[in-house]
Amino acid sequence: MDQDGTIVLGQDQDAPADVYDASQSFSGALTDVNLWSRRLSEEEMADISGCRKRGQGDVINWDTADFETGGNSTTVEMSLNETCDVVPQPYFMFPDKLMFKDAACLCTAFGGEIVAPRGKEEQETVYVLGRMNKEACAMNGGPLMWLGITDEQREGVWKYRSSGENVTFFNWALGQPNGHHIENCAVMKGETFEGGWTDQSCRKSFKVCVLCSLQMPVFLRFRGICDSTLYDDRFVLVGRVRDKPYFRGYYRSHLYYTDDGRWRLQNIVSNNTYAVMEDDGSLDFPVGRHKWVFSHGFCGRKEGQLQSLAFTQCAKNAEFTCDDGSCIRINKVCDRRVQCPDMSDELDCSTVEVPRGYQSTLPPPSFTSGAPLPVYLNLTLNAFTHIDAINNRFTVELVVRMIWKDQRLKFKHLRKDRQLNIILPSEADNIWVPTVDFLNAENNQHTIVDPDCKITIKRLGDPLEDNIENSKEARIYRGADNYIRIYRKYTIVFHCNFNFFYYPFNTDYCYMIFRVNKNTNNYVTLEKYGAGISYKGTDQLAEYNIGGMKMERLVTDEPYSGLQTVIQMQHLYTTQMVTIFIPTTLINVISFATFLFKWFDFQNRIMVSLTALLVLTTLFSQITDTLPKTSYSKLIDIWFLSSIVFAFLTIITHTAVEFSHKYQSPTAPGKPLSTSTSPTKVMPSIEAPNYTKRSFTRSRTISIPSTKDPGRMPALINKIAYSIVFTIYIIFFLVFWGISFLQKISEQSKTFKAEDTEVTGYPE
Numbered sequence: 001m002d003q004d005g006t007i008v009l010g011q012d013q014d015a016p017a018d019v020y021d022a023s024q025s026f027s028g029a030l031t032d033v034n035l036w037s038r039r040l041s042e043e044e045m046a047d048i049s050g051c052r053k054r055g056q057g058d059v060i061n062w063d064t065a066d067f068e069t070g071g072n073s074t075t076v077e078m079s080l081n082e083t084c085d086v087v088p089q090p091y092f093m094f095p096d097k098l099m100f101k102d103a104a105c106l107c108t109a110f111g112g113e114i115v116a117p118r119g120k121e122e123q124e125t126v127y128v129l130g131r132m133n134k135e136a137c138a139m140n141g142g143p144l145m146w147l148g149i150t151d152e153q154r155e156g157v158w159k160y161r162s163s164g165e166n167v168t169f170f171n172w173a174l175g176q177p178n179g180h181h182i183e184n185c186a187v188m189k190g191e192t193f194e195g196g197w198t199d200q201s202c203r204k205s206f207k208v209c210v211l212c213s214l215q216m217p218v219f220l221r222f223r224g225i226c227d228s229t230l231y232d233d234r235f236v237l238v239g240r241v242r243d244k245p246y247f248r249g250y251y252r253s254h255l256y257y258t259d260d261g262r263w264r265l266q267n268i269v270s271n272n273t274y275a276v277m278e279d280d281g282s283l284d285f286p287v288g289r290h291k292w293v294f295s296h297g298f299c300g301r302k303e304g305q306l307q308s309l310a311f312t313q314c315a316k317n318a319e320f321t322c323d324d325g326s327c328i329r330i331n332k333v334c335d336r337r338v339q340c341p342d343m344s345d346e347l348d349c350s351t352v353e354v355p356r357g358y359q360s361t362l363p364p365p366s367f368t369s370g371a372p373l374p375v376y377l378n379l380t381l382n383a384f385t386h387i388d389a390i391n392n393r394f395t396v397e398l399v400v401r402m403i404w405k406d407q408r409l410k411f412k413h414l415r416k417d418r419q420l421n422i423i424l425p426s427e428a429d430n431i432w433v434p435t436v437d438f439l440n441a442e443n444n445q446h447t448i449v450d451p452d453c454k455i456t457i458k459r460l461g462d463p464l465e466d467n468i469e470n471s472k473e474a475r476i477y478r479g480a481d482n483y484i485r486i487y488r489k490y491t492i493v494f495h496c497n498f499n500f501f502y503y504p505f506n507t508d509y510c511y512m513i514f515r516v517n518k519n520t521n522n523y524v525t526l527e528k529y530g531a532g533i534s535y536k537g538t539d540q541l542a543e544y545n546i547g548g549m550k551m552e553r554l555v556t557d558e559p560y561s562g563l564q565t566v567i568q569m570q571h572l573y574t575t576q577m578v579t580i581f582i583p584t585t586l587i588n589v590i591s592f593a594t595f596l597f598k599w600f601d602f603q604n605r606i607m608v609s610l611t612a613l614l615v616l617t618t619l620f621s622q623i624t625d626t627l628p629k630t631s632y633s634k635l636i637d638i639w640f641l642s643s644i645v646f647a648f649l650t651i652i653t654h655t656a657v658e659f660s661h662k663y664q665s666p667t668a669p670g671k672p673l674s675t676s677t678s679p680t681k682v683m684p685s686i687e688a689p690n691y692t693k694r695s696f697t698r699s700r701t702i703s704i705p706s707t708k709d710p711g712r713m714p715a716l717i718n719k720i721a722y723s724i725v726f727t728i729y730i731i732f733f734l735v736f737w738g739i740s741f742l743q744k745i746s747e748q749s750k751t752f753k754a755e756d757t758e759v760t761g762y763p764e
Contacts, residue, residue, distance in 0.1 A: 007060065011070070025070070026249055026560040027268065031078070035060035051084030068369040089484060091115060093129055093145075093211050093219070095136035095243050100202040102283055103146050103210035104161065107339060109325025110237070111313040112214035113162040114148030118169050127188065129211060134190050136243060137209035141191035143200065145211045152176075152184040152201065164656065172197045220247065220287070222265075223321065224471035226299040230267055231275075233468055235311075255286060255311075265292070272593050278306065278394035286311045287343070288325030288470060299469075317466045320345060320473045321542070330473055334413040334550040335420065352427045353410040353476065361431050363408040363523050367480070372521055376403040376529035377432045377514060377563055383492065383537040387544055387569070390497045390628050393442070394510060394569075398490050400447055402434055403458075404531060409479035414459040418485070421457035429454050433486060434524060440561070446517060450677045452514040453488035489649060500627060502633050505740040507547070507747035508569045511756070513554060515562030525561040533565050535658040545570040547748065570747065580623060580636070584643050587612050594654065595722040599715050602658040605655040609654060613647040616640065639736060646729050653721035660717055662710040 006017045010026030034057030048055045075130045107114050117123035130144035148161045158167040173196030185202030218237035225233045239246050244257035257299040258264050263286045267273035278291040297303050314327035322340035332339045334349035350383030366373045380399040387394045428449050437446045461481025496510035514525050532551030547568035554562035555761050591612035594605040620640040639647050
């Protein structure tokens with residue numbers, strides 16, 4: 001500033017010492033403005049601020065400087081003592097008769113409490129203030145004001161309502177208190193009582209004026225004012241107009257009670273620029289949150305439309321304004337527990353702020369330019385409810401979780417506990433939620449958003465700076481910093497091609513295929529979170545053992561991103577061992593045991609062998625009916641077919657032995673055993689023809705000479721066939737079980753474990 005320059009106080013100038021706008025002027029009082037060309041010492045600052053002496057600047061001296069006042073300015077001469085003693089008393093009288101709970105609420109809304117004198121000096125001061133309003137509050141010794149004490153918790157033990165401490169000073173009138181359990185509040189009376197206290201019921205509709213003990217001066221802020229060039233957002237309580245509080249803005253507006261009984265927010269410069277508070281049935285004071293009607297279009301609303309404004313003394317960024325004007329901690333809002341006396345802290349607890357122009361059909365932009373948005377998929381397989389290998393399907397109870405970010409959104413009232421940050425289904429309808437198809441599921445199922453799903457927000461970022469243009473205080477978080485998480489349980493039937501060649505020693509690999517719907521991999525990519533899948537059920541099921549499962553990338557020709565989960569299912573063969581292999585093995589042993597019968601005992605041998613063959617055939621037919629029809633032979637088919645073949649070979653062997661057996665009998669075809677014409681009686685041979693048999697007659701005995709052993713050939717055939725068939729069966733048995741168990745062991749030895757992938761920024 002030049003030596004002869006000009007300084008302008010209380011006005012925003014648009015040119016050097018010129019071009020002023022009345023709406024940009026300071027509204028208030030200025031005094032003792034000085035300017036120094038040096039830095040003041042701490043002692044000088046202490047003397048000036050403590051009103052021990054006045055400082056006089058060497059650049060601008062308040063006493064000698066030539067000040068020119070504006071047209072709307074006034075000058076008042078005051079001494080140093082007068083200016084230093086301008087300390088308002090910490091009381092404000094509301095000459096409105098209110099019920100006790102309303103009186104308490106009103107004082108709280110102004111940042112104070114109902115007065116409760118704590119000594120004789122304060123009692124006298126309070127009584128004088130009350131007596132000044134006796135015409136509005138009480139005549140003929142009636143109650144002047146409520147007192148902030150109560151014995152509601154314990155009869156006769158009076159406590160300060162604000163702190164809960166015991167009252168140490170009393171000024172009871174004669175015979176008071178006398179209300180016992182009925183009257184638990186107190187009032188101060190005037191006239192003949194001269195400020196004496198009496199107890200009074202605080203539950204009935206009993207109305208008394210109230211004197212509030214406040215932190216003076218009282219500063220309040222308007223929330224919801226979006227244009228500070230028309231109205232102030234900061235006000236101070238400066239007195240009363242028409243027996244109502246009067247508030248003066250810092251620059252260009254004031255708030256007062258009109259002659260027609262309306263609260264009016266008025267622009268000082270323009271009488272046609274104002275807002276009027278609507279009567280909503282609450283206390284007739286502007287503190288708290290109310291609906292206002294502006295005389296002009298304001299904040300995007302047309303003239304005459306209602307707009308919510310909050311007039312509050314609650315601390316910015318730290319407290320929330322209840323509708324009645326009381327304050328609670330901001331972190332108590334929408335925590336599912338009512339904190340405000342009027343329960344307004346649990347109203348309008350929507351979590352999502354959707355910006356104008358938001359389209360829920362478009363996926364959010366990625367954080368990397370040109371890259372698709374990653375959607376993380378995590379599955380929890382709770383149980384296999386049914387495995388129908390015959391029809392190539394299995395049913396699972398599956399929990400699907402998807403995690404993503406939407407930087408277009410903003411979130412409100414987020415808690416550290418994610419379970420409290422719920423997006424309701426009605427809100428979810430207005431935001432983008434990824435849809436994932438279950439490609440190999442029955443009925444073309446896909447993920448859905450319905451009342452059974454749970455959408456939550458994981459709070460990771462810090463809240464944004466509080467914006468007073470919002471009527472309601474809320475901690476708002478950026479969508480770019482916090483994850484959206486959707487959770488839903490499904491019961492799904494998946495298709496699986498079961499391979500029965502090694503049945504019942506087969507190991508199958510079934511798939512659950514997931515693919516993003518509607519958005520190609522240029523916009524959305526499906527990524528697994530961590531291992532991608534976890535199994536909470538038991539490994540050993542009725543017929544299968546779950547060997548393991550893992551999630552991997554789905555590779556297809558389609559331009560859509562997807563993942564697939566591979567499940568290793570090892571068939572349990574214990575039941576088949578007991579019901580199939582052991583019984584058939586025993587039947588084969590019984591069939592082979594017929595070789596140990598006497599080779600010439602054809603009847604018993606053939607009966608046992610045929611019975612074994614019939615049992616094997618019947619069992620094979622029953623087992624085949626329970627297995628799927630395949631175009632290839634199964635291991636169990638080979639087992640049954642081989643067992644039947646061995647039983648058939650046994651029967652053929654016994655038949656061959658019988659066919660080679662030569663019987664020596666007179667009824668047998670061939671030459672007669674004797675040429676004698678003498679009558680003889682010959683007994684037929686009933687033993688094996690291995691020796692000479694004697695025959696007896698009445699006159700003489702004839703000896704039949706021994707021939708070649710007829711049992712040699714059948715016995716040889718029986719022996720050779722037994723050795724060959726049994727040897728082949730043993731070889732088949734060893735090869736069959738060797739192949740079966742080697743296949744089982746090789747499948748079990750495969751490492752089938754889900755591999756974790758690291759995802760940064762989301763700790764759960």
